[in-house]
Amino acid sequence: MTITITAFERSPDRGRGLARDMRVRWALEEVGLPYDVRLVSFKEMKEPAHLALQPFGQIPTLEDGDLALFESGAIVFYIAEGRSGLLPQENKAQARAVAWMFAALNTVEPPIFDRSLATILERDQPWYEHRLSALEDTIRVRLASLSRHLGASDWLDGPFSAGDLLMVTVLRRLHGSGILEEYPNLTAYVARGEARPAYRRAFDAQLAVATAASAG
Amino acid sequence: MTITITAFERSPDRGRGLARDMRVRWALEEVGLPYDVRLVSFKEMKEPAHLALQPFGQIPTLEDGDLALFESGAIVFYIAEGRSGLLPQENKAQARAVAWMFAALNTVEPPIFDRSLATILERDQPWYEHRLSALEDTIRVRLASLSRHLGASDWLDGPFSAGDLLMVTVLRRLHGSGILEEYPNLTAYVARGEARPAYRRAFDAQLAVATAASAG
Numbered sequence: 001m002t003i004t005i006t007a008f009e010r011s012p013d014r015g016r017g018l019a020r021d022m023r024v025r026w027a028l029e030e031v032g033l034p035y036d037v038r039l040v041s042f043k044e045m046k047e048p049a050h051l052a053l054q055p056f057g058q059i060p061t062l063e064d065g066d067l068a069l070f071e072s073g074a075i076v077f078y079i080a081e082g083r084s085g086l087l088p089q090e091n092k093a094q095a096r097a098v099a100w101m102f103a104a105l106n107t108v109e110p111p112i113f114d115r116s117l118a119t120i121l122e123r124d125q126p127w128y129e130h131r132l133s134a135l136e137d138t139i140r141v142r143l144a145s146l147s148r149h150l151g152a153s154d155w156l157d158g159p160f161s162a163g164d165l166l167m168v169t170v171l172r173r174l175h176g177s178g179i180l181e182e183y184p185n186l187t188a189y190v191a192r193g194e195a196r197p198a199y200r201r202a203f204d205a206q207l208a209v210a211t212a213a214s215a216g
Numbered sequence: 217m218t219i220t221i222t223a224f225e226r227s228p229d230r231g232r233g234l235a236r237d238m239r240v241r242w243a244l245e246e247v248g249l250p251y252d253v254r255l256v257s258f259k260e261m262k263e264p265a266h267l268a269l270q271p272f273g274q275i276p277t278l279e280d281g282d283l284a285l286f287e288s289g290a291i292v293f294y295i296a297e298g299r300s301g302l303l304p305q306e307n308k309a310q311a312r313a314v315a316w317m318f319a320a321l322n323t324v325e326p327p328i329f330d331r332s333l334a335t336i337l338e339r340d341q342p343w344y345e346h347r348l349s350a351l352e353d354t355i356r357v358r359l360a361s362l363s364r365h366l367g368a369s370d371w372l373d374g375p376f377s378a379g380d381l382l383m384v385t386v387l388r389r390l391h392g393s394g395i396l397e398e399y400p401n402l403t404a405y406v407a408r409g410e411a412r413p414a415y416r417r418a419f420d421a422q423l424a425v426a427t428a429a430s431a432g
Contacts, residue, residue: 071318102287149271
């Protein structure tokens, strides 16, 4: 039974690999699992068939036989667990990798995602400059901590893990903001992630969807 | 070797159980593990000894022998895994419980936490009413999805799990806002969580710290 994931029929990022299916594609490529993709429109995402898979009406989802999962973090964990490539075998090292998964999604992503949203939704509001500046201050506090922890290491805790995979996808959302470049070791860290063959395959796959959508 | 967690020496919530050590205390009580608490000041949280445990200078942390963990979600998962009470044994049910853990922290918590922050930091800004209204709209979109999913069930997916534990702690931050009350099944869900004996023990333990701090 092949795994099926869902992705945007027309991703708002137009193939820059910022939609959350990118994480799941990358994880599947790292562990070498084949997968099918079902594209969903914004309308379909809010309909009962999709809501049965994803209660919040978002992508991605994963279906594996009779299992249906949502939340990119949980899907990446499901893919990683018990397979080689994304989680250390040893219990304590695995617990630390899980800590970095939650750190990526609960500590580092929220202000970065808020910044992206604000640049789209709040650009014309009277508070925009103030809000952007406050968000970027928060982001810098997080990145300074992350940069200090990473130091001269390649990855956050030993070998590349699901924690690095999620963190790289979170940090990539800063491309074009100029903020990431203030932390050279984090810039290099993101580039290391993007250079992985599994990342390239996943990126190309989501880009092909966006290219077909814009041609269609 | 007894588990040691960290918590605020003086919690900004003054014992309302909103600090993130509450989740960890509750999880430890659910599985019946004894624990010690080391209180840290805001100054100590930013010093090297604590940063070695928590790279972002926050609480809580967990130390178990030579393992040091951070991120409340990861700590709750570590406590839950392989023990009875917080995660289903069966693999697919466990994967779905993990999905609810990530949903609580990555989908539901961010706008709720932003609202709390805004009520503290932006109350005197000219845009405050508009911003609060936008955040509350986002929160309502999430709560409507959650309420529809929960329906008449007691918990999000079968028996009480670590996903419910985290979701209840996230929703509790809305107490006093009037928003939770718009969704009667979510109000009852939070009350069911708060009525659990393990919750009560955890709540009382963190309240005792706040009471001692305000007397001291």
